[in-house]
Amino acid sequence: MIEAQELTKTFRDRKRGEIHAVDRVSFRCQPGQVYGLLGANGAGKTTTLRMLATILQPTGGTAKVAGFDVVEQPERVRASVGFLSTATALYARLTARETVEYFGRLNGLSGGPLRQRIDELFWLLEIGEFADRRCDKLSTGMKQKVSIARTLVHDPPVMIFDEPTVGLDVMTARTIVGFIRDCRTRGKTVIFSTHVMSEAEKLCDTIGIIHNGRLLAEGTLAELRQRAGIADLEDIFVHTVEAA
Amino acid sequence: MRFSNVGTVYRKELLDQLRDRRTIFSMVVIPIVLFPLMTIGFGMLAARMVERARQQGASVMLLGAEHAPALAERIRSTEGIRIVPVESDYKEQISDKKIRVALQIPPGFEAGLRGNHEAPTVKILHYAGEIRSQFALRTLQKVLGDYRDEVVEERLRAASLSPEMLEPFKSEEENVAPPEKVGGAVLGGLIPYFIIILTLTGAAYPAIDLTAGEKERGTIETILASPVSRVELVVGKFLMVVTASLTTSILAIASFAATFLIAGQQFSASMNRPGTKGMAFVISGKAIAAVFFMVLPLAVLFSGALLAIALLAKSYKEAQSYIQPLIIVAILPAIVALLPGVELNSKLALVPVLNVSLVSKEILTGNYPWGLIALIFGSSSLYAAAALFVAVRAFQRESVLFRT
Numbered sequence: 001m002i003e004a005q006e007l008t009k010t011f012r013d014r015k016r017g018e019i020h021a022v023d024r025v026s027f028r029c030q031p032g033q034v035y036g037l038l039g040a041n042g043a044g045k046t047t048t049l050r051m052l053a054t055i056l057q058p059t060g061g062t063a064k065v066a067g068f069d070v071v072e073q074p075e076r077v078r079a080s081v082g083f084l085s086t087a088t089a090l091y092a093r094l095t096a097r098e099t100v101e102y103f104g105r106l107n108g109l110s111g112g113p114l115r116q117r118i119d120e121l122f123w124l125l126e127i128g129e130f131a132d133r134r135c136d137k138l139s140t141g142m143k144q145k146v147s148i149a150r151t152l153v154h155d156p157p158v159m160i161f162d163e164p165t166v167g168l169d170v171m172t173a174r175t176i177v178g179f180i181r182d183c184r185t186r187g188k189t190v191i192f193s194t195h196v197m198s199e200a201e202k203l204c205d206t207i208g209i210i211h212n213g214r215l216l217a218e219g220t221l222a223e224l225r226q227r228a229g230i231a232d233l234e235d236i237f238v239h240t241v242e243a244a
Numbered sequence: 245m246r247f248s249n250v251g252t253v254y255r256k257e258l259l260d261q262l263r264d265r266r267t268i269f270s271m272v273v274i275p276i277v278l279f280p281l282m283t284i285g286f287g288m289l290a291a292r293m294v295e296r297a298r299q300q301g302a303s304v305m306l307l308g309a310e311h312a313p314a315l316a317e318r319i320r321s322t323e324g325i326r327i328v329p330v331e332s333d334y335k336e337q338i339s340d341k342k343i344r345v346a347l348q349i350p351p352g353f354e355a356g357l358r359g360n361h362e363a364p365t366v367k368i369l370h371y372a373g374e375i376r377s378q379f380a381l382r383t384l385q386k387v388l389g390d391y392r393d394e395v396v397e398e399r400l401r402a403a404s405l406s407p408e409m410l411e412p413f414k415s416e417e418e419n420v421a422p423p424e425k426v427g428g429a430v431l432g433g434l435i436p437y438f439i440i441i442l443t444l445t446g447a448a449y450p451a452i453d454l455t456a457g458e459k460e461r462g463t464i465e466t467i468l469a470s471p472v473s474r475v476e477l478v479v480g481k482f483l484m485v486v487t488a489s490l491t492t493s494i495l496a497i498a499s500f501a502a503t504f505l506i507a508g509q510q511f512s513a514s515m516n517r518p519g520t521k522g523m524a525f526v527i528s529g530k531a532i533a534a535v536f537f538m539v540l541p542l543a544v545l546f547s548g549a550l551l552a553i554a555l556l557a558k559s560y561k562e563a564q565s566y567i568q569p570l571i572i573v574a575i576l577p578a579i580v581a582l583l584p585g586v587e588l589n590s591k592l593a594l595v596p597v598l599n600v601s602l603v604s605k606e607i608l609t610g611n612y613p614w615g616l617i618a619l620i621f622g623s624s625s626l627y628a629a630a631a632l633f634v635a636v637r638a639f640q641r642e643s644v645l646f647r648t
Contacts, residue, residue, distance in 0.1 A: 050465075053469050055465060055468045055469055056642055056646070057642065075471050075473055076471075078469060078470060078471040079471040081469070083465075083469035085465065087462050087465050088462065088463075088465050088466040088469065089461055089462035089463045089466060090463065090466070091256075091260060091463055092461065093259075093260050093263040093264060094256070094259070094260060098256075098259070102252065102256045103470055105248075105252045106249060106252055106253075106470045106471055106472045107470070107471055108471070134263075150466070
């Protein structure tokens with residue numbers, strides 16, 4: 001479960017002064033559901049997700065992730081979260097196995113249970129063939145599979161995806177989309193950000209439209225359609241943003 | 245702080261760095277080959293150059309050789325001198341390094357020697373600062389000096405006087421410093437200088453790779469999203485940079501000691517001058533251990549400073565441009581320690597880098613000023629702790645970690 005309350009992030013820039021990257025954003029994501037943050041570039045999606053993953057500290061408000069406070073218990077939060085984005089690269093000089101093992105150890109796993117978990121994930125994601133190859137020798141698709149194994153090694157109850165399909169080819173993007181669906185089926189709480197309308201339509205149980213750091217609208221696709229009186233999600237998005 | 249996490253981060257960084265050719269080059273290859281290359285390689289090169297110069301001989305132009313046939317003949321028969329035909333542009337030829345020196349002999353030189361006339365003046369035209377011209381100058385000076393002595397001897401004999409009367413007393417010189425002090429005085433300043441530089445450069449590449457490199461490759465967000473705390477992360481990284489720095493310095497010291505053992509004898513033989521009491525380059529195991537002990541806090545100081553500075557950059561190139569001035573700042577005090585007259589005292593013992601350089605110089609000459617050694621180790625450790633503190637703080641600042 002994720003519960004954001006008045007989550008705020010303000011940056012100070014010498015030239016531009018105070019920037020409200022995220023402005024009092026509140027929402028709730030339930031286990032077994034996918035929550036989609038839909039917004040243009042610079043809307044505040046990445047900053048929101050980084051705050052939930054405790055990579056950034058909120059300047060106002062707070063959030064609870066898997067029952068832990070992001071400000072008070074950041075390490076417990078990170079232990080409950082799998083975070084994946086196109087910016088989360090892999091260590092080029094480590095092999096796939098070493099990479100997953102490293103993150104497993106940082107999550108408190110070791111010895112037999114860690115080996116068993118890695119074998120299980122590698123079988124599930126079909127990594128076995130390139131398990132001992134260095135990450136810089138892997139294709140984009142293979143790297144994404146290793147990244148998925150990395151985020152799942154500690155079997156976290158919450159998954160955070162920040163624009164996970166940006167820049168990926170169709171086949172690799174499909175792997176990611178399938179993986180997100182799989183997470184939902186297994187009862188994980190999933191939040192992901194995107195600016196691709198079709199992805200949001202396909203995947204999300206609840207959609208939040210974010211613009212200039214503010215959450216402008218929220219609901220299921222049916223609710224958003226009903227409220228706006230428009231069927232197409234892209235039109236709903238433009239309508240919501242222009243009305244703000 | 246969970247030490248198991250620090251250990252996990254450290255082991256991963258170590259494995260990662262050991263697979264990086266650039267780290268291996270700066271941490272292992274450079275310190276091992278530098279000293280042998282500098283001493284044996286440079287020594288052989290220098291010897292070959294000197295031999296070649298000797299074989300070629302110094303080209304000398306004799307102006308007015310006809311005024312001093314005996315002297316001219318003596319110069320012609322001197323080994324290492326090649327007489328070239330007289331030309332009017334001899335000054336330009338010296339400046340252009342076509343010939344090395346020219347000797348001007350005035351008219352009536354021989355007659356001047358025989359009679360009671362005013363002593364004739366010969367002039368050597370040379371190129372100040374040009375090594376081969378200076379060699380030729382010294383060779384000619386020696387020939388002229390020997391010739392002058394013979395003339396004086398002849399004159400004294402003609403006047404029935406003994407040549408000994410020109411030498412009312414004799415002088416001798418004797419080196420009383422033990423061999424390790426002599427060797428230390430000759431190389432004592434230079435060796436710590438190189439070890440200090442290597443301690444810094446050995447840490448520089450890993451420090452950049454572990455900070456700015458992570459940002460550039462996009463792995464910083466991956467690791468920050470894991471349960472490891474930022475303090476555990478920076479301490480693990482810091483230990484790796486210290487490992488690189490110490491490995492570099494240990495290998496440098498070992499390579500230096502090995503070079504000493506192998507090439508020391510050759511040096512001793514070539515540096516011994518007649519009349520001096522054995523100038524041996526001896527270095528004790530105790531001195532090597534003491535130098536390493538003094539380098540320890542310096543490695544920690546360099547590692548902390550390098551990490552904090554490299555973290556400010558968002559790319560490898562940017563980090564390099566930040567670290568280059570630091571290398572100059574670190575080299576300057578090491579150079580100051582090479583200057584004559586800069587001696588270790590309680591004030592200089594507080595100046596980072598310079599203090600270690602000066603005390604290493606003392607240690608290599610066999611002096612162990614224990615009070616100052618303690619002061620230097622203490623102050624260096626304090627600076628090292630401050631650098632580590634700054635690095636830890638930098639890792640907790642979002643504006644540093646996510647600079648765009």
